[in-house]
Amino acid sequence: MTPCSSRIATVDALRGIAAFGVAWFHFTNLNSAFPPEGFLKSSGRYGWLGVEMFFVISGFVIPHALYRAQYQLPHYGRFLAKRIIRLDPPYLADICLVLALAYVVPLAPQFRGGPPMYSFAQLLGHLGYVNSLIGKPWVNPVFWTLGIEFQYYLLIGLIFPVLVSSNRLIRLALMLALLLPAFFAPRPSLIFTWLPFFVAGILTFQKKVGHLSDGFFATGLAVVFSIIWAEAEPGLPGAIVMLLTALAIAFVTLRSSLLTWLGLMSYSLYLVHVPIGGKVVNLGARYAHGLYSEITVLFLACLASLFVAYLLYWAVELPSQRLSSKISYRTLRISENQSTECEGLVPRSVH
Secondary structure, three states: OOHHHHHHHHHHHHHHHHHHHHHHHHHHHOOOOOOOOOHHHHHOOOHHHHHHHHHHHHHHHHHHHHHHOOOOHHHHHHHHHHHHHHHHHHHHHHHHHHHHHHHHHHHOOOOOOOOOOOOHHHHHHHHHOOHHHHOOOOOOOOHHHHHHHHHHHHHHHHHHHHHOOOOHHHHHHHHHHHHOHHHHOOOOOOHHHOHHHHHHHHHHHHHHOOOOOHHHHHHHHHHHHHHHHHOOOOHHHHHHHHHHHHHHHHHOOOOOHHHHHHHHOHHHHHHHHHHHHHHHHHHHOOOOOOHHHHHHHHHHHHHHHHHHHHHHHHHHHHHHHHHHHOOOOOOOOOOHHHHHHHHOOOOOOOO
16 A cells, blocks of 8 residues: 555544544534433543544645645635535535425424524625624534634645745744734634644644654644643643644554545535434434433434435535546646545545
8 A cells, every 4th residue: 555545544534533523522412411411421522622633634634635736826726616616515515404404394293492593694604604704603513613624725725835845944934923823813713723733734744745854743743732732722632632633644554444434424424413413312312211212312313414424425525526636736637546546635524
């Protein structure tokens, strides 16, 4: 197996872990009354850290993909087009799914709650991933992370030439410049708060392509660790997850057919687990009384989410990936086999 494909296996496995972790967190902790306090609720208490894992993964895979594709600043428009074509169709399909369920579910006799109330500005904000910026709620609570990811795409396409500069001092100065805003712009709706996680991924990319020595890599991760730890949230748990994710990408070859399968569908699973699995949990919570029935409800929530994610992946996400891959940064394209193999490094989610 080539080095490229080895890294794909590790990154896809990490994506699978991150996506399932976030889903399990929502299944066990989004409903405050279900499951009751105990082992099941505690098992998902830190699943939200999958979001931070996705940020580190994106910090690595986007510049790595740009590096392999010989990206240059004049390609900025093509880069954004590739990202939009790849990620927006599943995102828009999920919005339609959420809206459809919001109007269909209240028709059920046992429905508890009021009718949906969406404003035009709220729905329109989704098209630019700006709901967090304009103070409008997302129709799916996980979408806020997609807004952060999109801000990262806007940024990385502009600064990438500096990331691969032959001048080490320039590269290090950029890393410091990316870390400083975390102290002065602590607004969760902006990327500056989350940049240390992306920087950890960028440092891992530079280590992988030989632009960073082991010593500088370790020092950089130590600095990022300290910055994240100093924050009230995510604090030490986020710092530990950042470090483990970066080290796994840098040094570990992780192969698991199950995790790879989850990784392939991680974006779709991330999108659908709240509207699908969350509703299974809310419905099942009314009839679950005891540990075994609670486990059954959670199992059904996972099964339903994975099934719908599978349908979304094959019907929408995979065709979007293929269409996006047709946009090239160079005149002479690499062979179809190489393109397919290394395209997998491009994240399919928050990933």
